[in-house]
Amino acid sequence: MSTLVIKDLHVAIEGKEILKGVNLTINTNEVHAIMGPNGTGKSTLAAAIMGHPKYEVIQGTIEIDGQNVLEMEVDERAKAGLFLAMQYPSEISGVTNADFIRSAINARRGEGNEISIMQFIRELDKTMEFLEMDSEMAQRYLNEGFSGGEKKRNEILQMMMLKPTFAILDEIDSGLDIDALKVVAKGVNAMRGENFGCLLITHYQRLLNYITPDYVHVMMQGRVVKSGGPELAKKLEAEGYEWIKKELGIENTDAVIEKEEV
Amino acid sequence: MSIETKLAFSASEVRSFSESNNEPKWFADLRAAAIEKAAELPMPKPDKTNIEKWDFINFPKHTVKSDLFAIEELPEEVKELIDIDYQENLYIQRNNTPAVLKLSEELKAQGVIFTDFLTAVREHGDLVQKYFMTTAVKSDEHRLAAYHAALVNGGVFLYIPKNVVIEKPIQVVFLHDDEEASLFNHVLIVADQNSSVTYVENYLSTVETAKGQANLIEEVIALDNAQVTFGAVDVLAKGFTTYVNRRAHLNRDAKINWALGLMNNSNTISENITHLVGDGSSADTKTVVVATGEQKQNFTTEVRHWGKNSEGFILTHGVVKDAAQTIFNGIGKIEHGASKSNAQQESRVLMLSGKARGDANPILLIDENDVMAGHAASVGRVDPTQLYYMMSRGISKEEAERLIIHGFLAPVVNSLPIEGVKKQLTKVIEGKVRK
Numbered sequence: 021m022s023t024l025v026i027k028d029l030h031v032a033i034e035g036k037e038i039l040k041g042v043n044l045t046i047n048t049n050e051v052h053a054i055m056g057p058n059g060t061g062k063s064t065l066a067a068a069i070m071g072h073p074k075y076e077v078i079q080g081t082i083e084i085d086g087q088n089v090l091e092m093e094v095d096e097r098a099k100a101g102l103f104l105a106m107q108y109p110s111e112i113s114g115v116t117n118a119d120f121i122r123s124a125i126n127a128r129r130g131e132g133n134e135i136s137i138m139q140f141i142r143e144l145d146k147t148m149e150f151l152e153m154d155s156e157m158a159q160r161y162l163n164e165g166f167s168g169g170e171k172k173r174n175e176i177l178q179m180m181m182l183k184p185t186f187a188i189l190d191e192i193d194s195g196l197d198i199d200a201l202k203v204v205a206k207g208v209n210a211m212r213g214e215n216f217g218c219l220l221i222t223h224y225q226r227l228l229n230y231i232t233p234d235y236v237h238v239m240m241q242g243r244v245v246k247s248g249g250p251e252l253a254k255k256l257e258a259e260g261y262e263w264i265k266k267e268l269g270i271e272n273t274d275a276v277i278e279k280e281e282v
Numbered sequence: 283m284s285i286e287t288k289l290a291f292s293a294s295e296v297r298s299f300s301e302s303n304n305e306p307k308w309f310a311d312l313r314a315a316a317i318e319k320a321a322e323l324p325m326p327k328p329d330k331t332n333i334e335k336w337d338f339i340n341f342p343k344h345t346v347k348s349d350l351f352a353i354e355e356l357p358e359e360v361k362e363l364i365d366i367d368y369q370e371n372l373y374i375q376r377n378n379t380p381a382v383l384k385l386s387e388e389l390k391a392q393g394v395i396f397t398d399f400l401t402a403v404r405e406h407g408d409l410v411q412k413y414f415m416t417t418a419v420k421s422d423e424h425r426l427a428a429y430h431a432a433l434v435n436g437g438v439f440l441y442i443p444k445n446v447v448i449e450k451p452i453q454v455v456f457l458h459d460d461e462e463a464s465l466f467n468h469v470l471i472v473a474d475q476n477s478s479v480t481y482v483e484n485y486l487s488t489v490e491t492a493k494g495q496a497n498l499i500e501e502v503i504a505l506d507n508a509q510v511t512f513g514a515v516d517v518l519a520k521g522f523t524t525y526v527n528r529r530a531h532l533n534r535d536a537k538i539n540w541a542l543g544l545m546n547n548s549n550t551i552s553e554n555i556t557h558l559v560g561d562g563s564s565a566d567t568k569t570v571v572v573a574t575g576e577q578k579q580n581f582t583t584e585v586r587h588w589g590k591n592s593e594g595f596i597l598t599h600g601v602v603k604d605a606a607q608t609i610f611n612g613i614g615k616i617e618h619g620a621s622k623s624n625a626q627q628e629s630r631v632l633m634l635s636g637k638a639r640g641d642a643n644p645i646l647l648i649d650e651n652d653v654m655a656g657h658a659a660s661v662g663r664v665d666p667t668q669l670y671y672m673m674s675r676g677i678s679k680e681e682a683e684r685l686i687i688h689g690f691l692a693p694v695v696n697s698l699p700i701e702g703v704k705k706q707l708t709k710v711i712e713g714k715v716r717k
Binding site for chain 2: 103128
């Protein structure tokens, strides 16, 4: 079993503190969902875990099985088992999807231990079929000209090919129609197991109808303010966030402290 | 402006060189007239690069004699470019010496002419005289054009008769392996009506340095409805002063696709101009460049619209590193009367070092109302968001940059129709980016 432990995490962007002490522990074989109104720091948490250069960690720790993640470069974090399905994946012209994924797999496997082309193609074909992706997407340039839904599927394709220990899915459901949402959920559910832990970041309970989380956390004002089981998400869907604010005495006006950052 | 007009060759030397080649009188006269003019004509003026101090004139030897080699004995670097078993139409020139020439019986029977340039002057005088520096490039347009006409010492001539469609690429390799050599190569391609051809050339230095001149003029004449695909990869050694002028003249409904990988290690002035003279003619121009070291280079790509409904697309992607200085001029010019024409261009420059200098100058000159035109230009560093995205998959920063650069230069690599040439360009890019 692996464990991702986030302790007292404070993160600033351009000098402004967004996360103000996040505590979260995720084990493999667990799916956690983080919910919350817009601008409460959910995406900042995802970016800080992955090591986005714009986000500055000013206090706290992130560890995977005792290894200090914050000391690692972005690629080292990936090699340590982290994966972030991004809200806005980059487009890279001239680099095919297949070449990119193969380079990423080989970067993890290391020199001398590269995946054979045949094995790679077999796995890629199989996974694309599973995600109901057109096989020509393998030869298209990475995310270039992909629709919103195609980009999200492509993130899930990369996740399934790279087999991370911990995947963070940042608003993977935004902009998806119900069919695409089901496919994305199918991908995540297929990964669930002893070697996989997942952190879903979402506004909407809808995604959680297809991926049942083990834990649900509510984030507000840069902190996790409430945690519970799947029933918490249902309650949020039915009643909104007002009752939590009341319960915790949070002023409405403070709720929006961050613009959603890319 | 007074300019030092002493040329490296006199009129009598030009005459005697012409005589030693048994050239017809018209060509000897043309050379002699050109050397006189070269002394008077002004230099070309590449926009934003001052070439006053560049030496385009002096060289140690006008021609060098190189040994021939059998096709099995080709140097490894040349072999890699060619699929020997498959390539039926091939010209290899070693420095100034025609070394290998193959043309399939089938094409010969169809009337295709493919031969080294000086042989063409002797044996196909009618065609050469009609098109040599008369239509696309004029021998009196500036000093370097006249100097070229006077001193031309190699190159190739390709004529595709009416209605002949050549399926397989014609391949040419200009090998430079003698430091003393100068290249005054002339390439003349005449594609007659309704013909179609793919031509791919490599300029390849296998010596580290050069002491001579590379003054290269290449002309493509595409008559009505002809289609020409022109691929080139230039890798000339440091030490040359390179002037390379590739120009096309298109008649009605003719079409040209340029795919140019300009990877010289020398200081280089490159000019690539397409004249869309006929109505409905079109040009697709793709150029990629990697500039390194202390190179100074100027690349001008121009599509000039004369004909109605003509279409021109210019794509230029340049990578500039170390202390290299590189200017990219992209010009779309629509002349009065060229209505319903479309001039589009995209210039992008990726800077890999703080000391490098790169400039993209998109220019649209429009003298007609009813047209479409557009341009996009950018000069910048590798996008940190792209790097972050790729690194988040476990790819190191260096590898991510490498992938982004290869992707950036892919438009030309992917357009080259010969596998060996494609691989070589990828290898050259790799070498230049890694260094």
